[in-house]
Amino acid sequence: MLIGGVPALDRHYSAVEGSWKVTDCSTAYGRLVVPHGNSEEPLYRWFHLKEAFSSRLLGQLLRDVGVSPRTNLSIADPFAGSGTTLLSGISACEINGYRANVFGVERNPFIWELSQAKLQARISGRSISDTFAADFEKIKKFHDDLKFDNFTVPGLSTLGNENYFPSDHMQDLLRIRYAIDAGASEATRSIFRVCLASCVESSSRLRRDGRALRYEASREPKPPWDSFVQRVAVTQGDLELTPPASSCGEVVLGDARRAASLATGREFDLILFSPPYPNNIDYTEIYKTEAWVLGCYGSDAEMKAQRQRTVRSHPSVRFSQEFAYLNSGFASAVQALIDPVISSVPVGDRYHEGRKEVIIGYADDMLSVLIECRRMISENGRLVFVVGNSLHGSGDGKYVIAADVIMGRLAELCGWRVAEVKVARMLKRRTGESPFLRESLVVLEPA
Template sequence: MAQAGASALTSHYRRLQGSWKVSSSTQYQRLVVPNGNASQPFHRWFHLKEAYSSQLLSQLMADSSYVPNENLAVFDPYSGSGTTLLSALDMATNHGIPAQVKGVERNPFLWELSRAKVYGRICGREAAKAFDVALDSVADAFHSSSRESLPIPDQSTLQNEAYFPRQNVRDLVAIRSSIDSCTDGEVRSLLRICLAAAVEGCGRLRRDGRALRFAPNRQPKDAWSSFSERAGAVLQDLLLTEPIESSGEVFFGDGREGVNETAVFDWIVFSPPYPNNIDYTEVYKTEAWMLGCYETPAEMRAQRQLTVRSHPSIRFNQDYAFLASDVSREVQSAIDPILESVPDDRYSSGRVELIKGYTDDMLLTLQKCRQNISPDGHLAFIVGNSAHGAGDDSFVIAADVLMGTLAELAGWRVEEVRVARQLSRRTSDNEFLRESVVLLRPA
């Protein structure tokens, strides 16, 4: 983008956030990443690189001078690995009150992960005995199974022996078959999560945030040993956790469609997919395939089409609800300068669709959340802005500013934008290239 165009877009973002309180918070820098989660019970069951810290929710409440009284109701429309819901359960327990937590997740693997964590955190040692007995049954079934008769998933990554040794894939499939044949219900989900957590270490691929990278020098772990290690950590967390008088539910569905319209929450906290080039269906595909979430490549493609329009990796539908809404003019005014900044090259159509699709999806999300917040409730979202293009043709999609603007159109008031950290990029030092926590209150 020419310098004049970049300056115009920056001025546009400044105008949009002009009436808001915008602050820098080094305290939140360590909270918008999964700092400390790897050592925390339940949170440690699976490392989701895109998660935020288990301490974020408590910090948000403390900074808002919020103290839960008789109960705590919390919702996350993009529950991911369940960080918000688990943190809410911990907060309520610390205050000696019950919690009601609800989440929605579209990715089938992450849905099972978050609901298994919530179940484990609520039931604690009451689930430990059943889990331990089931683990013994799975071990017996696995060691007596015939690996050669089990089909390898119809997925190119798992069939590539440079990525995953064939024996490891067969063993992982045998573990899944053993789990599915001799367990059911929530205990089955707990064991399946142990299996999913073992997958990456059994191959030579690593997640680096954007994609799966080949690590040819990595020595893959033994499948059963890796699964057993993960199961041991789960059992330990269950045994050391007292059951609590709280309830939790994670729905397999769409965060853009919200939850039961009669539900009312004290806090809604979420981190949507950022408007960048990351396709999370692709990043976590090996775990999903190993759990049998997809049987064919067509099923995985269908799943990708159902997700938030946050990346141009595939062609999404181009239906935009905001065009027919009563705020269409205001929405168009907010995104026109961004659209005008898109360089005219081979990526332009994909970027235009990304901007329009993401705007539409986030407006829907914020509108649905507004229906379910208590009159004195709080909403916080965590989002990172992203740079697209290169050199003079680069531009930034300031998702925090865009979503704040959409929130105002959906009946919210922007209380504060807390800039947690500036994001580095060699070709850009744009002031809006940042990751923020945005706090909203009902208008």
């Protein structure tokens, strides 16, 4: 039975998407909006990012959305994440006989290095495998030489908690990091650092469940060096299996809300991205241990600043209360779109203010991203974003944030046309509570 504000919001969302083509594409896309198959794919398997989509998604989209390849196909992802769009763009293009020029933007410094390393490896392929093997021998020697050194544990309290990280394991993680800094060449350093990052969780009694880090007292941490050697062997094999690419690309550390300026005037035939969903997950927090072990943050203040630079998709920190849409020519249209959602947040909810700020901030940020992407798209280009909707609150205070509908309407305001909403899957745990509890691919074209 529909309860609380859900039915009223369903009617609001239905009115907004009333003129759009909404299609059940679960057979084609249900397994592609999750990282299905990535754990078996060379390069993609280097680090498990639960939030990634499948390496096979982009190839399916190229067949479906009417992007016409030329000699070169330019592809952008302003939320590059682990680099799936960039890598799969190169592979899909080269399989079909043309070159890709890929461009990505990523805000999280650890995840940026992950995507950078994988992109570098995809372009260089086996041409750097000998260098990688030689550099590993240097790293091994430096690691042995540092055996009796005592390293200062980074300031994150989680890393200094011996229930989470045995002290000898933390020391060895730091020893490996310094050995990489000393022994790896510029061509391989980021790749080795990704190998190290992939060992951090297994070296601890912490488990990442997608929403938080959980302590498991019974978990037996693995020795970091043994795990690192295993990861290096997998990586070496992947490099040897990967032919050098004729394509090119880059991923920059920056803000998707400023993507056009970072792209320096370039235009793209396809923009594909999956932004953080408005579901209360703080990705800076989820991947903080890897970031601190790699030295991405030097203080709590640096990490806090990073959290506040991210998209306003969660209420874990107090974000800026400046909203660009209020000074735009379509402020009233944005307000009409989000007011019914805001009014559905229960007044008695202790997170009332934070949840309202998420709705407003998320809409404001996504509008900025869509405006930037409109500046970057070629005349006949397409933009596809993958996003999941979410149910919040409890009892009579439940409400749905239909991010696909909200973003589709925001796109219309800034020069896009919604060509199709491809519903990839319904969220089974919430079936029956709202038809908008779904994950979708929204296809846009220049209006």
